[in-house]
Amino acid sequence: MGSRHRVWLTLILVLLGVIGFSLYPRRPVEYRSDRFLMDTLVSIKVYGGDEEKLRKAVAEAYAEMQRIADLTNRFPARGATEHSASDVCRINDMAGIRPVTVDPDVFAILELSRTWRHRTDGAFDVTIGPVMDLWGFGGKHPHVPKHDELAARLTLVEGDCLQLKREERTVFLEKAGMGLDLGAVAKGYATEKAAQVLKRSGIEKAIIDAGGTIRVLGKNVEGAPWRIGVKNPAGSGGIFAVLTLQDSAAATSAGYYRSFDSGRKRFHHILDPGTGYPAMENASVTVVAKDAGTADILSTALFVLPPEKALETVKKLDGVEVFLVTVDGRTLHGKGPAGRSVVQSEDPEHHAQSR
């Protein structure tokens, strides 16, 4: 072989190498962004081919969450522009006076809430507003209310007095003094809406973490199901189980947030609509469901129910799974007909009792 041939051969080999290397499949682009929204930190992480497209989709997802937040916010002062922009404020203002026409999403949230109120025997009720206010949750100085005051307010917590008219899309609280609080559903619903926005933009891989309410699309960047830790409610902290999720959502309700001490007792903000007092049997309830709205509602509803009743309820719910830690330290696991077993126990001392 002449030296000229050798040179050509070398050049061709190098060229082939360069072409081969550039064709080698690259990892998708990751785009991540954080924002303070709905009283929590929301972080969205998405994967795809084009960063500009990802950035745009995430901005739209945040805008959608912000829109739901504004519609469901019940705390702005009367007279403020935020007050008139909030459907929940308008409904509460008109309690006992007249029905209010609302945004389709607010109507959908209320229908979803009513469905779950029935399916959980009243453990979940969005008319809890007046009792939440009496405890002062959401304000600076929460306190234990007097028993007779609480009993009086409790008569205003009555899901049956929430009228929803689908044709006119109107909402009416029948008694004056009633009030909606969507704190246990708005964040989950907004998270689900954000996930749908991402999906419509063609994104197949994404994770939304709205202060611990998680929604995932597809699988993670390694091509495996997303790994979601469950926070240990005990004082030592850390993680005590790992959920593996794909195209589904997880939400947790726990007594360790928004709580205060009075006397020698600790009170948290998850109130039992039946008694008006914080539900005290569970330390933490994590629910896995197809959508984030359902997961959020059910984590609160099942937290309020006694543990055994919560497990009974889940058995009838398609595609739902619950992971529950009682105040006395038992960890219980239950699932509905199509629920996959997604739980891996992390801590050898904390094996989930499957049932």
Add this chain to the structure above:
Amino acid sequence: MRKADNCLIVGVLLAAALSAMIYYRVTLLRTATAVDTRAVIKVRGRIVRTIDLLKDGKQSVYQVQGSIGHAHLEVDGSRVRMREAPCPDRTCILQGWIERPGESIVCLPNLVEIRIEGGNGLDAVTR
């Protein structure tokens, strides 16, 4: 074809091979140390400090300026906690230690966030 041309080609090839080796070496090294984790501290969503966490690291306290005051976070080996914070509810302190990738502590009043990143751990934590 002159000798100089041959030298040039060999030189280019050698350089290419060397840079390929360095490239793979770097990525390989990176995966080899990926078990290590770091704490990323953000204030108002912007990273203000990144602390590499090591299993046998020393105990130390870091101070960051949040939205309403100084936050003191404590690093003990591979775990981190909020030790002192100016917020009224002290939720961040009550959260205790975090250690696993994906875990985070958020102090909303002070707009300070601590998140554990790296390793082959979790994508997020439900809480």
